[in-house]
Amino acid sequence: MPERETGADVAHGVPIVSVSSTSTLGNRTGSWKYIQPLYQDKVAPCNAGCPAGIDIEGAMNLLREDRVADARDLWLRENPFPAVCGRVCEHPCQGVCNRGQFDDAVEIRAVERMLGDLDGAGGSAPPARTRKEQVAVIGAGPAGLSCAYHLARLGYAVTVFEADPEAGGWLRYGIPEYRLPRTVLVREIQRVREQGVTIRCRVRVGVDLPWSDLDRYDAVFLGSGARARETFEWSTPAHPDVLPAEDFLHAVRSADPPAIGTRVVVVGGGESALDCARSARRLGAEAVLLVADERLAAAPEVVEDAIGEGVRIEYRVRVVGLQTAPHPEHEPALEAVGAMFDAADAACPEPRLVGVACVRLQEASDQDGARGRLSVPGSAFVVPAETLITATGPDTDSDALPADLHRRGYLVWTDEFGLTSREGVFAGGDLTHEPRTVAHALGSGKRSAIGIDRWLRRRAGEAVPELDAEALRYAGSGCMSITRWRGDDPVRRANPVNRVVRFDELNMAYFTHEPTRTRRYTADTASFEEAHPAVSRDRALAEAKRCFNCGVCNQCELCMIYCPDVAIKRHSSGHGFSLSYKHCKGCGLCVAECPRGAMTMTREGL
Numbered sequence: 372m373p374e375r376e377t378g379a380d381v382a383h384g385v386p387i388v389s390v391s392s393t394s395t396l397g398n399r400t401g402s403w404k405y406i407q408p409l410y411q412d413k414v415a416p417c418n419a420g421c422p423a424g425i426d427i428e429g430a431m432n433l434l435r436e437d438r439v440a441d442a443r444d445l446w447l448r449e450n451p452f453p454a455v456c457g458r459v460c461e462h463p464c465q466g467v468c469n470r471g472q473f474d475d476a477v478e479i480r481a482v483e484r485m486l487g488d489l490d491g492a493g494g495s496a497p498p499a500r501t502r503k504e505q506v507a508v509i510g511a512g513p514a515g516l517s518c519a520y521h522l523a524r525l526g527y528a529v530t531v532f533e534a535d536p537e538a539g540g541w542l543r544y545g546i547p548e549y550r551l552p553r554t555v556l557v558r559e560i561q562r563v564r565e566q567g568v569t570i571r572c573r574v575r576v577g578v579d580l581p582w583s584d585l586d587r588y589d590a591v592f593l594g595s596g597a598r599a600r601e602t603f604e605w606s607t608p609a610h611p612d613v614l615p616a617e618d619f620l621h622a623v624r625s626a627d628p629p630a631i632g633t634r635v636v637v638v639g640g641g642e643s644a645l646d647c648a649r650s651a652r653r654l655g656a657e658a659v660l661l662v663a664d665e666r667l668a669a670a671p672e673v674v675e676d677a678i679g680e681g682v683r684i685e686y687r688v689r690v691v692g693l694q695t696a697p698h699p700e701h702e703p704a705l706e707a708v709g710a711m712f713d714a715a716d717a718a719c720p721e722p723r724l725v726g727v728a729c730v731r732l733q734e735a736s737d738q739d740g741a742r743g744r745l746s747v748p749g750s751a752f753v754v755p756a757e758t759l760i761t762a763t764g765p766d767t768d769s770d771a772l773p774a775d776l777h778r779r780g781y782l783v784w785t786d787e788f789g790l791t792s793r794e795g796v797f798a799g800g801d802l803t804h805e806p807r808t809v810a811h812a813l814g815s816g817k818r819s820a821i822g823i824d825r826w827l828r829r830r831a832g833e834a835v836p837e838l839d840a841e842a843l844r845y846a847g848s849g850c851m852s853i854t855r856w857r858g859d860d861p862v863r864r865a866n867p868v869n870r871v872v873r874f875d876e877l878n879m880a881y882f883t884h885e886p887t888r889t890r891r892y893t894a895d896t897a898s899f900e901e902a903h904p905a906v907s908r909d910r911a912l913a914e915a916k917r918c919f920n921c922g923v924c925n926q927c928e929l930c931m932i933y934c935p936d937v938a939i940k941r942h943s944s945g946h947g948f949s950l951s952y953k954h955c956k957g958c959g960l961c962v963a964e965c966p967r968g969a970m971t972m973t974r975e976g977l
Contacts, residue, residue: 404957410865411971413872413922414846417464422810423450424850429862434915443486448854451520452559457484460810461670469874469921478889478914485911497567501526504589504827509576512540513809514800515594516563517816523566525824534575544621547650548899590823593798612724616643616762623650632757633657636727638690639762642669647760648682652896662688680896687732694726726753787840788822814850821856846871872922876968924969930961
């Protein structure tokens, strides 16, 4: 026999290795492993961060496949107002988008607006009435309309009672035309009506309709919002030049705006304050000052828009008084009256506003460490003004509600499904402890729809799935998903876990930098035309394709390509992959290469 070659005699020093004459199918290396990969869909951070509870990632993936109609239907499962939210929602989902740590967050609002604007034809048949129960909804704002929409799709007969002449609540009467055109809102409300929902306007429950008349309904949802006016020590309740924001914005939306002069001061730190200031500029005010106790709560781009339109903003400033003067045309008459009668008995018109007294604030803390704001000594100043608009937010008018409802302060107490202390009565939106945004109101209405359906089914003796609230919420803490409640998710999930996927679980080697190019803005204060034109459908679809699809397999096949044991193959259905654990040796290469964190290494047998 020839003498065996040593390693030194082999070319390049490469040792001799064994080579199998069969395929890898015969080389079952699965017995080597003690850990193994598992396909495991997780929750994208945008889904968990959406107050309306939309499967954003799922819709983005459908748009990536050019399935626009399916993406729109998936969106409408959770939110009946995509065209509205695509314009007025602050979109906290974008603030938690993992892509924001790579280049720019996906412009979800542009995609949502595109999907909402596609739906202009209407005319869809209402869902079948599969339930005998009837539900009353009080208030046709975003919370009430959301609750009614989802209940109708669950098979219930729903009647909405609204005190105002038209449905929409704050969407109709509180958001200016340049942010939310009336035609858009009307189209979205029509979608709710197309589900078979009856909306009765000019009906104030407790006045036009006694609360006792609601006893004929099997359940009631309270979503009447906040209407009570805040009062201030420095202003008389009815001074004609001091306008509550809701009255001012209502008049602007009704095309009957008040005369505000050329100098306006707005008090407040939310989006309503900015809407008042920007509307005042469009009504001809030359100098508009917004004063706030602290940094504004509105989205940064909304603040930028206001500044671009000429609104001046002063932070840590508080209004402490008004400066007034007699109306010039009444001054001679007042002198004559004063000479004849005692000033206390003289009837005279309310003095006109000429200035707003303010002080600057500073942070301070007491001996116990409690922090607050105190006025800076010697910082008082006066801003010339002919109109002052107070936009600090309306309060809940709890006196108009049934007396036996348990409250926490001025707000109605509810459980996690919206049930109040009164049997069969649910509540949501501004009446409860929800943040006062459109998206949170929509989410709370949907949460109560789930609660009502759950409560009515249990009362009817039906077997109700024992899903807790945490399981219904994205990542256990986001908004409830009605798709999870119904159990009819059209999106296939691979071993889903209710956990948000982190940025460090993604593989950035497979993504290229592509900043967003969707933001468009027209700084025009000459009219109330929409300030942000829509992006094109193609641009919105391109934006959707920037989505990482965090935590969810989107069939990229990289796991199959990189598997050294050929242990991964595509399902015969064409969707998803299967793992052969007889051949997988647990190297973890597939998990490391997965761009989206949709695979996990687990202990074998667990």
